[in-house]
Amino acid sequence: MSLALQIIFDALLLGGLYAIGALGFALVWGVQNILNIAYAAMIMLGAYAAYWVWTLGVDPILAVPIVMAMMFVVGVLLQRFLFDYVILGPHSLSIALTYGVNLILIGLALYLFTAEYRSIALPDHLRGSIDLGGAHLTNARIATIAIAVVLTASVWWLMDRTALGAAIRATRMDLEAARLVGIRPRLIYNIVAGISGALAGAMGALLAVIHSVFPAMGDHQLIQILIVLVLGGLGSMVGPLIGALLLGLVSSVVTAIWGGTYAVLAGTVLVLLVLTFRPSGLMGRKFYEA
Template sequence: MEVIVQVIASGLTLGAMYAVAAVGLALVYGALGMLNIAHGAILTFGGYAAFYVITSLGLPMVAGVAAAVAAGALLGLAIYVVLVHGMLSAPAFETNIFIATFGIGMALENVVLKLFGAYPAAQPLALDGAVAVFDVFIPVRNIAILVAGVLLMVATAWLLTRTQTGNAIRATAQNRAAAELMGVRVRWIYAQVLAISGALAGVSGIMVSSLTNLSPTMGGDPMLKAFIVCVVAGLGNVYGAMIAAIALGLVEATAQYLLGVRFGLATLLVLVILTLIWRPHGLFGRTQVQRL
């Protein structure tokens, strides 16, 4: 029983963490049709923003979270202003933006390296202590990540379905031309989508660094896991990404327990291959892609 509780707790923690990162990635692809390769670097920047505000400025933890959200949102807006706005009408937009965001991601990693150095640092937002569940001690930080992940998923679903902005995002994703005819300011919606995605990445940076450590290259692994989640769910499917993230988190935790830590990622990659063979458009995707 203890082993089952431990595996489930670990899997749900991983799933919640992957969900926050994957939802931001899926949201951008669903609305704009672009894969933001800089997503992992924005995640890293958010983690370090919280670290700087708490350790260097001496502000409380709430300010650290706000700094991570603000840093991520501003970087998302910057990507829209610097890259997307000018490239959006180009014939090869998806290819061009893929390459451009890859370059932006590398640049952001080097900025973090220059500002904070290459040595790992502990995330001050990582909570200490543990809670006993069926004789298994679950770290408080894991519980906090799970709760935060669920709240952010609920908030994202509410935003997309219950607000005017969410309706505009879904309308733009389904048919940009029709949305423009209805008076939707499509480019402003794109900017908001990238800002929301960046804010989610910033929070995800806190989650990742709470479980591991801060480092300039820490965004690579969660970016890969978020991409795996999106492929399995179906690129651009936000709700599918939420479900797939939790499921894959549980699968990874189970594989790590049964086969060893080294086989966690390998198991996920095998699942991606099987998904692409069986359902090329993802488990929740359709033959004709309907984003969001």
């Protein structure tokens, strides 16, 4: 019983983090048709920003909205001065550009911060823990799950219940029709890039609370995000959430039984199975598959 509860809790933690990252990545991919490899570096920048804000005396949890605001600006700047030029180009062009940006940002992080692992010293209220049915739940991880749930619900509300969300969905579905009803695609692209950057920053900031911070930390997270999107599929807000929870559950089960070394292998096998039997993903739409 205790092992099952621990697995469920770990799955919620991983699923929540992956869901935040997957939603941010999927927004740019779905709306602008850009595979933003630099998203890995943006997660890393979010983690370093959280570490820097913490060194100024700010509580690690309170640092999350500050980091999100900072990364919103970074996302808009990258969109305005780089990504705008590859929106209508082939995937190979956007991949090459964003991969180059990713390498530059990681190189800058190595130059400024070195390869040294850095950790946030948690305050007393995050250092405690509770035992639930034999499962050990730390306060820091409980706070991380709560923030992940709030952010995921907020993105769903924005996309499904607001005029801005309708404008984003319209731009995603038919660019010319969106222009005809007065929507400004350039503004929508900037907002989407900003939201994506903010979510990458949130994921990085939350990772900084429970893990160490280092320049290449975003690369592994990006792989997990791509697995989540393949599992869940594009074209649905629910898809990335289901993919994130499924990957989190499988990773937690495999880690508990065989160790973390096999968790990545299990995710790869899961992706191969989904691609074989449902190439568009569990909740994907054929429009996006095409």
